[in-house]
Amino acid sequence: MSYKAKFKVWRGEGGEGRLEDFTVEVNEGEVVLDIIHRLQATQAPDLAVRWNCKAGKCGSCSMEINGKPRLGCMTRMSTFEEDETITVTPMRTFPVIKDLVTDVSFNYEKARQIPSFTPPADVRPGEYRMQQVDVERSQEFRKCIECFMCNNVCHVIRDHEENKPAFAGPRFLMRIAELDMHPYDVADRQEAAQEEHGLGYCNITKCCTEVCPEHIKITDNALIPMKERVVDRKYDPLVWLGNKIFRRPKS
């Protein structure tokens, strides 16, 4: 069964642009990205959209569909009413290059600011021995496809662009948590999470978790545990005293 759907798509270069109206054919089983491609093929050959795998695994086609951050390739047209007008805009937090394509280099800059995995000096590659239970918490975070929808939806930078220098966003705070929980990582990440990467800005409203296409429990399993580790380190006098008295090693 096919029908004609009404679309409003953001067109423009840089920040300047407007929503353009289109009426376009939709066939059974299609997703929003298919419709964007049909627009390119039939009505707007210069419409820019970033895409790659069409399988929800590359994280390229992040966009906002009816105001919600979604992957274009994973948003089925059958989830909309046939008479509904579907609005497609680029991710709001990042600068627009053209149409639906945004410049996500903010994320790569933040990634570079996080020190990489730091094993103990006396353990050589090939000597790591880890139990599955010790690494499975971190493995959840490795499912991230870097679609950057969590950073896009986070109001800390979405609504307050001035916070961008101080806040790494959920994706990279999760990366810090991943490394901090790693049994063989010895870098001091807790102080930096709070002071350099802005963990304190997070008010745990869980939008990052809501939009994650990989269903990673970013807030509950990464950000809040990291906040609790920071409390251990900076704000809990009893933990501080216990560490002093018992000279606890990192466990």
Place this chain on the structure above:
Amino acid sequence: MTQTTPDASARRQRAQVKVRTLRADRWWLAPLLTFLGLSSFLVYGVWAILDGSYYVPSAEYIAPFASPCLATSCPEGARFLGLAPFGDWYTLPPGLLILGLPGGFRLTCYYYRKSYYRSFWLSPAACAVQEPHGKYTGETRFPLIIQNVHRYFFYLALVIGAILAYDAVLALVHTPLGLGSWILLLNAVLIFGYTLGCHSCRHITAGRLNHFSRHPLRYRAWTFVSKLNAKHQPLAWASMYSVMGADLYVRLVAKGIIAFPYA
């Protein structure tokens, strides 16, 4: 050859969408319901603290909002372990003495923070809905940095939970067929479910460790707490309404409004 786009100032701008959100669903419904739910709890709490009918001597029921009763104004049977550490000088409602403990636990709870930041402070009201504030510093500075005290309220909430369980057992021993006894027991179970599923509890059991395999008992505790933690939101609401319901029930029995057999 690599082709580059000129780095004009317009290129560095985000899309200038002039509306607060393009969401077409009823995004306002969840924060509205949360606002009404939390407000009803606050209004009830104020009334309950000022209400004097919190003890049913014939059935040994004590309203959760007034337990532990520590003032000399408490009826003798209502006093926790018969103690009244606060002397005659204390004349305010006894519930005020302990209100801050469960109140502080819920106020600093990670779930409740999400709910009131969204529904009361609109920061943000819903995902991808622009917040109305011009500036945002989150929990980086005073007063919100105090939220980091949550784990201390968790310790105190455990004590309060144990006291509510003790009250329920006492009521069950005295009035095993009383509906109120079972309501108090259900409330204690839900309170424990909520308290033990707290994110701080999860951290304290083993979340702070990097080698679960070296601490198998703590890992098992963490696994159990993690299961409760996954239900923290529903348990927060269930326990909030159970404590309100149990409290109201005891007060209505104490006032004689509920007077059927086995009440």
